[in-house]
Amino acid sequence: MSVSHDPHQRTVLAPAICAGVGVHTGRRVRLVVRPAPAGAGIVFVRTDVTDRDNRIRVSGEAVVDARLNTMIENAAGVRLSTIEHLMAAFAALGIANVVVEVDGPELPILDGSALGFVQLLDRAGFRRQPTPVRFIEILEPVHVTEGDKHAALTPCDRYEMRFEIDFPTPVIGNQVIDFVVDEATFRTDIMSARTFGFAHEVEALRQAGLARGGSLENAVVIDGDQILNPGGLRMEREFVRHKALDAIGDLYVLGAPLLGRYDGYKAGHAVNNKLVRALLAQPHAWRETVRVPELARAG
Template identity: 60%
Template structure:
């Protein structure tokens, strides 16, 4: 089981700026502390005429093509939340406001590392509420062709991901980790998103990847990796898919005690798994991890 822990927020606000991967629009993002019970809430500061708060919860996920998009009842959306959500999950941030002056979380270098550094800059504060976790009691699986994603019981949070891109520099890769703050920092946070050069033009015609470049993604052309510095890990591709899954699962709003297994899965299947789990109350239970204490720090 996970150790005892109370809910956690940030000690201070911190800011970061960059481009949206798909919109190509410059955006500034401010993370700031939030009260107990808030969860992760994105705030579109550029929208003033309607509700501009979008909670990062499973039922608000409205689009999953090449990224996770959340939308509130007023039609306000925030795109590409998965990398910062992975950082929140791994560093155990329960309550935070994420203020944006545009429609998309900045892509930065294509990994979660800049967001980990942002949270480190803000610092952490323990809150006066025991943290809850969702414990998997029965196996849950969703399948789409040769793609599958599942959650099965385990005593800790584990992630196994498998991908297969035959005839490319990626090939067959497997990542299998117990996810702790340390393992995320050392093994996953720096793994970048990736794509194929021959698909970029089609994506841009579809209104996607307008901000994509070698500065924020691994780009593959045939059997060549175009990035001058090469890879950060020999299996960086599958590590990034594991990172994505951690972020996508965090729309559950709490840590997981269980094992996620993904085979060729993407954002859509990850969210389908979350929704399947929530539709099966016999397959999980909510457990309390900490004690009611005064805020610290």
């Protein structure tokens, strides 16, 4: 059943378990996604933290760092990094209520996309819940700018996204993607797009103690006008598709799918969170609704 046509919240049917390496810490972590009751929302639990509150409920305000990834923190100072790819999978599959247990400070990067997380959730299965889906309907435009980067949310009767990137390297150049955010499109066009970086930046990050788990197994790495990955790209415009994937995950910290249009230009995690906070600061610009959106009727 596609989430696009289901007006009810979802959780997983059974626990889903995976393990992998954190891209920045280089630490191996184990992750378990467990079912949660309707209305519980998405809660991460740092099982390796035992001396204080280790539960972090996802919200726009919980995001404390968005420079290289999306990091959340609770009132006790417990943090968790790189949640955006799993959050994108939750958003696209309509997962509204789960508890995610992690035994380290960062989620596993897997292959650098959301593919592994979608496969994990598919294996667990989905359970429809009696509570209707709560949408965040955009009523007035909200816009944020940071240098030459910007992002906006505008009213729309379905969830649409347009993303544009522009890099001076011919390997990337100018790329645009414009689509309806639903489960079918996410599965075919978005979820397999991997994170990317430049060889000189990776070295600088490692000097700063970051990207310790980064490799050609979990990122597209560009050096000059060449892609270092032996297999090259997975798909046309993989770079902008991944930026859209990130944006879907970054916006889902709002706790509900959008009825609105997102437009991003060169936007990263920081700009996306700035947009989330700008929306929350303008209560007149949005409302919660449980109406079924008029989404693309595929299938």
